Amino acid sequence: MAGSGVFAEIIDGDVFNYYADGEWKKSSSGKSVSIINPTTRKVQYKVQACTQEEVNKVMEMAKVAQKAWAKTPLWKRAELLHKAAAILKEHKAPIGECLVKEIAKPAKDSVTEVVRSGDLVSYCAEEGVRLLGQGSFLVSDSFPGNERTKYCLTSKVPLGVVLAIPPFNYPVNLAVSKIGPALIAGNSLVLKPPTQGAVACLHMVHCFHLAGFPKGLINCITGKGSEIGDFLTMHPGVNCISFTGGDTGIAISKKAGMIPLQMELGGKDACIVLEDADLDLVASNIIKGGFSYSGQRCTAVKVVLVMESVADTLVEKVKAKVAKLTVGPPEDNCDITPVVSESSANFIEGLVNDAKQKGATFCQEYKRDGNLIWPLLLDNVRPDMRIAWEEPFGPVLPVIRIGSIEEGIHHCNASNFGLQGCVFTKDINKAMLISDAMETGTVQINSAPARGPDHFPFQGLKDSGIGSQGITNSINMMTKVKSTVINLPTPSYTMG
Numbered sequence: 068m069a070g071s072g073v074f075a076e077i078i079d080g081d082v083f084n085y086y087a088d089g090e091w092k093k094s095s096s097g098k099s100v101s102i103i104n105p106t107t108r109k110v111q112y113k114v115q116a117c118t119q120e121e122v123n124k125v126m127e128m129a130k131v132a133q134k135a136w137a138k139t140p141l142w143k144r145a146e147l148l149h150k151a152a153a154i155l156k157e158h159k160a161p162i163g164e165c166l167v168k169e170i171a172k173p174a175k176d177s178v179t180e181v182v183r184s185g186d187l188v189s190y191c192a193e194e195g196v197r198l199l200g201q202g203s204f205l206v207s208d209s210f211p212g213n214e215r216t217k218y219c220l221t222s223k224v225p226l227g228v229v230l231a232i233p234p235f236n237y238p239v240n241l242a243v244s245k246i247g248p249a250l251i252a253g254n255s256l257v258l259k260p261p262t263q264g265a266v267a268c269l270h271m272v273h274c275f276h277l278a279g280f281p282k283g284l285i286n287c288i289t290g291k292g293s294e295i296g297d298f299l300t301m302h303p304g305v306n307c308i309s310f311t312g313g314d315t316g317i318a319i320s321k322k323a324g325m326i327p328l329q330m331e332l333g334g335k336d337a338c339i340v341l342e343d344a345d346l347d348l349v350a351s352n353i354i355k356g357g358f359s360y361s362g363q364r365c366t367a368v369k370v371v372l373v374m375e376s377v378a379d380t381l382v383e384k385v386k387a388k389v390a391k392l393t394v395g396p397p398e399d400n401c402d403i404t405p406v407v408s409e410s411s412a413n414f415i416e417g418l419v420n421d422a423k424q425k426g427a428t429f430c431q432e433y434k435r436d437g438n439l440i441w442p443l444l445l446d447n448v449r450p451d452m453r454i455a456w457e458e459p460f461g462p463v464l465p466v467i468r469i470g471s472i473e474e475g476i477h478h479c480n481a482s483n484f485g486l487q488g489c490v491f492t493k494d495i496n497k498a499m500l501i502s503d504a505m506e507t508g509t510v511q512i513n514s515a516p517a518r519g520p521d522h523f524p525f526q527g528l529k530d531s532g533i534g535s536q537g538i539t540n541s542i543n544m545m546t547k548v549k550s551t552v553i554n555l556p557t558p559s560y561t562m563g
């Protein structure tokens with residue numbers, strides 16, 4: 068059960084504490100934020116509503132702790148990360164249970180998220196010791212007009228305090244994808260977890276606490292993003308922001324100061340299907356890509372662009388698979404579980420109603436009970452429908468029939484998003500040309516879009532983001548290059 072066993076100290080009464088200076092604390096606000104279970108629609112947990120003064124204190128402590136951490140040997144930082152990873156994996160069951168209750172993620176996938184997060188932390192430790200254990204050596208005579216009188220040594224140094232803000236859909240995994248790189252690179256960390264998913268994050272942070280990281284190095288501030296978000300992101304003590312979420316990230320990037328930003332935002336990933344594609348493979352990938360975790364994934368397939376000549380066959384195959392999806396509570400490991408909130412469900416319903424009004428073909432009857440929305444495939448969607456462009460973040464998938472490859476590429480590139488996309492064809496030459504033409508951070512050939520494995524580069528173009536994630540890129544992003552130049556009195560040539 069959440070907040071029991073080794074996690075008993077993270078809760079006080081019925082409210083989970085926040086974490087600062089190596090301790091679990093109650094906020095002086097005397098207020099809490101409720102977390103609504105998407106399935107029961109009742110209050111499941113409560114977390115502290117932290118104050119601005121508490122944020123100020125945390126920032127000060129994080130700054131002090133970072134200075135000492137930067138002097139901690141790399142192998143020692145890696146050792147602690149490996150320890151935290153092992154503790155995290157050991158407690159996959161209680162943390163997984165929080166994910167089931169807070170975000171209605173199917174039980175099996177919830178546990179997988181925790182295990183994957185442990186693996187990610189270990190990989191950060193391994194990648195970090197190699198990447199940060201090396202610098203570069205440059206000599207001056209490679210640039211015209213110079214003799215070999217200057218030796219330049221570069222190394223990667225930490226940025227300072229990293230503010231990490233993950234979204235609700237992978238609260239643990241997307242938190243550690245920021246925490247791991249930040250820590251191995253010598254930064255300290257302030258985590259602001261999503262409200263839905265906050266308790267899973269607090270449990271995860273406790274695993275780092277149990278691993279024995281220094282006080283003040285890792286901190287976790289809870290509260291509603293709409294209330295403390297601006298104060299956090301505009302705080303002068305923050306040296307880097309790593310954010311994953313929706314349009315909020317665009318607003319943050321406009322308000323943040325002159326600090327490095329890593330923004331992983333929304334997507335409208337297109338699945339382009341050519342006439343020669345293996346339609347069984349396509350159908351399985353559309354189901355996996357479009358309906359896993361009820362479509363609440365940044366890289367979910369969010370629009371199918373299929374050549375008219377094979378559209379009927381593909382739609383029939385997908386329809387048959389949709390009929391087999393199980394719908395119900397996350398505890399029963401159903402394929403389709405309630406979406407995260409009532410407002411999300413209402414938003415999805417708005418998109419469905421708009422498509423109905425404008426004449427889309429409903430392959431199933433639209434059905435909703437509370438936050439639970441049955442999987443729905445919408446055929447013959449046209450560009451004048453909202454669902455053609457907007458991200459439903461739910462189990463509703465539009466199919467647009469196209470007359471040419473160019474039409475598919477045009478639709479994909481007309482989107483304000485540019486996260487991932489995929490193309491299905493047996494012709495690798497065509498696939499490469501289409502991949503090059505698609506304005507997205509990644510194109511998958513013959514598979515649905517996906518963020519993992521976690522060490523692959525992951526980036527969005529346009530409104531889908533700034534910078535690139537993936538373990539190596541995140542470590543690099545959370546460091547700065549520092550140079551020292553040795554100036555010699557006379558030119559010196561090795562072996563000369």
Ligand code: NAP
Nearest residue numbers: 234235261262291292293296297312313315331332333365
């Ligand atoms: P969201 O509403 O943008 O929230 C993301 C995070 O921002 C939450 O922790 C939220 O806290 C916080 N927040 C809210 N207002 C804030 C503010 N003014 N300042 C600072 N932080 C603030 O996104 P979501 O609904 O959790 O997640 C769904 C979105 O994330 C989708 O658009 C999806 O595509 C995107 N996503 C992208 C990726 C990627 O890697 N590209 C991965 C996963 C999800 P509260 O919960 O307390 O409001």
